[in-house]
Amino acid sequence: MLLRFLFPPKCILCHKLLTDEETDLCHKCREDMPVAKREKRTFEFIAHWCAIWYYKDSVRDSIWRYKFGNLRCYAEPYARLLAMKLLDTSFLDGIDVITWAPVSFLRRFNRGYDQAELIAVALGKELGIPVKRLLKKQRHTRAQSTLNGASERKANIQGAYRAINIADIPGKNILLVDDVLTTGATSNECARILKTAGAESICLATVAVTTHSNQTKQNERR
Ligand SMILES: [Zn+2]
Secondary structure (H helix, E strand, O other): OHHHHHOOOEOOOOOOEOOOOOOOOOHHHHHHOOEOOOOOOOEOOEOEEEEEEEOOHHHHHHHHHHHHOOOHHHHHHHHHHHHHHHHOOOOOOOOOEEEEOOOOHHHHHHHOOOHHHHHHHHHHHHHOOOEOOOEEEOOOOOOHHHOOHHHHHHHHHOOOEEEOOHHHOOOOEEEEEEEEEOOOHHHHHHHHHHHHOOOOEEEEEEEEEOOHHHOOOOOOOO
16 A cells, blocks of 8 residues: 555556556556557468557557666566457467567666566466576677668577577477567567477567558667
8 A cells, every 4th residue: 555655556558647446557548559450460480479559659658668767567567468468369278388589688787677578477477377588699689770671680680599498498389478579570580499499389479569650660679
């Protein structure tokens, strides 16, 4: 109660104070949020994917606060909403383990946390599925936002990740977690590494997905 008084909870999208009846989102955002629809976009190494929202307006602001404003407490509400979204799909059946697309050591050191890891851990708790670190970002890459087009982004990310804890990968159906899905270059490369290490299938869950029109404009800073 004291905590609620000292740090009154705010809507994770519009950042307004919540009433006692509201959790995570205010009524208005819950009604109006840009829910991501199922799309036909496919990625070579990803069996299925889903996202909670489109990456725009208050969603973009929320993710920026989460990644760059130290609001790491958003991981839990994101995970709760993502769990609800995933439970609406069939591709959660048979998932053995949850992992995430990690940031580099340097980024984690500077930020103090890995945004995708926190969501993955919270999601594992929500769904009762084990969470395991299966990927390592072994080199710092240029921000994808500084690059034009899918082919440059793909080249930038190639060789950036490697599999770790490799005994836990063969035959597994893995749910990969990330914050934003843009061109899919990062997620697809992570999935390729996991498949090469023997994973049976990779599904992807993200907080937000860019629409085709803002794919090249959005800032994919990790
Ligand atoms: Zn709101």
